[in-house]
């Protein structure tokens with residue numbers, strides 16, 4: 001990873017007109033960084049159960065995509081397919097113009113709902129796991145990104161749940177991924193910490209321009225973060241919504257429109273009464 005802290009520092013030192021002039025080329029470079037993803041007619045089965053049924057999805061380089069859907073519809077299975085943790089029995093998954101495939105790729109990282117930190121390793125050593133070669137400076141840089149460089153020497157056990165998730169995010173970003181897969185990473189956090197983490201993830205995505213795929217039960221979270229929200233239903237994409245709202249997003253009427261459009265569609269099939277009262281699915 002190029003020194004992120006130094007990149008940010010040098011960006012801050014750039015005079016405004018110079019920054020303005022260099023913006024188009026920086027944007028082009030940034031857009032090219034994120035991995036393009038193409039899923040074509042993918043089928044994933046667990047025994048008799050076909051979870052994904054000829055699902056097709058193209059994600060352009062650098063897009064922030066959110067995946068929503070009812071519990072058990074196959075959101076995590078789709079994410080695991082992209083991570084190379086599940087294999088398709090039919091169809092294809094390919095990355096980039098060159099068409100690379102999932103598997104043991106260093107440019108694809110996953111963040112899960114539980115932080116999955118090794119309790120016998122320090123915070124810094126946990127982050128070093130995410131750095132090819134385990135470079136200390138690179139790991140420290142990633143910890144600085146998430147605001148935890150001063151906790152580097154401590155044990156994971158002394159951190160709060162939100163801090164542990166930030167370490168997990170640092171570990172995922174430390175290898176400078178081109179595709180970040182987020183499987184309900186904020187689901188276990190309290191509401192305030194969750195909002196702070198959403199803002200952190202959005203800021204880092206804007207700065208680093210990786211392609212992001214977020215699985216979430218929270219339609220509000222999907223609308224707050226994503227360029228595009230897809231609904232998985234019956235094993236394929238049942239709704240595909242481009243979220244045309246300026247960032248950072250405010251919970252205004254435009255936001256509420258997207259939220260209710262998606263939620264109404266999710267609930268349209270089989271709306272249990274308890275789901276109608278909230279924004280989570």
Ligand SMILES: Nc1ncnc2c1ncn2[C@@H]1O[C@H](COP(=O)(O)OP(=O)(O)OP(=O)(O)O)[C@@H](O)[C@H]1O
Pocket residue numbers: 046051069070071072073074075076077078217
């Ligand atoms: N390894 C597995 N073996 C057998 N069945 C599985 C396996 N993984 C997932 N499934 C089944 O596939 C279906 C989809 O699971 P998946 O975890 O992808 O759903 P999900 O939409 O992410 O659910 P949730 O929102 O509740 O996390 C479920 O019925 C689940 O039981």
